[in-house]
Amino acid sequence: MSMAAIDSPQAISPPKSARPKREVIYRHRLWVRLSHWLNALCLLVLLMSGLQIFNAHSELYWGAQGFEIFPKVLTMHAARTVSGRAVGLTTVFGHRFFTTGLFGLSTYHAHLANRGFPAWITLPSWQDLSTGRRWHFFFAWLFVLNGLGYGLWSLFSRHFSRDLIPTVADLRGIGRSILDHALLRHPTGEAAKRYNVLQRLAYLVVMFVLLPLMVLTGMTMSPGLDAAFPQLLWVFDGRQSARTIHFCVAGLIVLFFVVHIVEVILAGPLNELRSMITGRYAVPPDHKATDPHG
């Protein structure tokens, strides 16, 4: 058995003929697929309800406290120009950007609304902090339970050590991997059966840095948990800093999502999507092996 499928040593159809048409491997086991989709759902709901919560006070600060009279990291508001035109204004460290239609001022049911993020990306679409909070906390618990379940399973099944932690050889080849990614070259054959080094590092950073940061900064915004675990305030430099970090890390997770989707599309969207639904993944044929001149 020489097959090194990503989540499983088991191959569905090992190459039996001299010229295999397309090798299909069992790439993602059931637990990975379930937790992946549950995680995707949680992150989507958490993002949209989180933006709803942000809209209740569309300003960010640094330190323990912050409201209108304090220095702002970010603001999103509607304003009027000298000529009386309503505009959406976003400020980042005092730098002003006109963001009419997107941030600060956007349309809701054909009316202009003074709101940080537009209706189409908040949950619920209308301004409703209490409902946003209900969605957010329910899916926060689901997200944490799913993450813990995945983490424990991955530890015991050696998913982390086998599939995610880069090998020394992986790390040595990081330069080449960066070049491959930049040139949009995707691995084929044997190399496509395992995660490449940038993929491994990206997943590890998301799993062990970004997602835990979201949970911890979220906890730091709770006055109850600040009493129980005041260390959180020390780590994140106060409740308002935690709120700002929570917002920024959410942005990094969105960035990861965009790159993730681009990579899926470049690597063959249907094959990739199928592998995360049924587990079965068709290995892209090795160019050398199929090259008639080879």
Added chain:
Amino acid sequence: MADLISRRAALIGGVGASGLLLSGCDQLSHSPSVQRVLETAATVNYRAQRLVLTANGPLAPEFKPADIAPTFRVNGSAYPGTDDYKRLMDTNFSTYRLVVEGLVHHPLSFSLDDLRKLPSRTQITRHDCVEGWSCIGQWTGVQLGLLLKAAGLAPGARYVVFRCADDMGGGNLYYESIDLADAFHPQTILSYALNGQPLPVAHGAPIRLRVERQLGYKQAKYVMRIQVVDSFARLGGGKGGFWEDQGYAWYAGI
């Protein structure tokens, strides 16, 4: 070519699906049964925090005088314009009486001077609004636990309700409630001073509740009566507070 078509199909499918998802999410936000399911998280939040936040449990962080905000942000009611309240203001609150009643052995009544003569606690704490902002101020007042011990809780006492003077519209007076773990917490005070000055009207004169391990809407202003009850189901909208009746969680430790 086939790949191109399938990519386009996937894209169109994706955009269509997200549109459906959006309107679907709004439908779910309107559905009372879905919202009841989501509300279970509020109970989990409460139970989880009560594991670590007991009556004798940890204190909310306290700050240095230098941390006090230049002005304390005014939010919610800034002036209860009722005739009763105006009469209290006219006497500079000398006719004010704080009543402690309900499931207690000895119902009590305190003037503002009575409360000021009792042992006081001063704390510099961070006020966290549910909207997201925070403001640090110094509060001085009498511990609620002290009054409750003096009144003596009767069997069945589970919650402490605060009936306030501010009219939230249509004669709906503000009210709030907390459990006994928070009621007997040392930082839970009935404050009569903010930043060393008598509590301003905009901040709840003459008495504002401080429950430092919870969010701003629990910090009831203009407290007139304290009722000890076994359940708040028959009060107001039945959810234990004005904002709770509008859909906010009763336990606001998060």
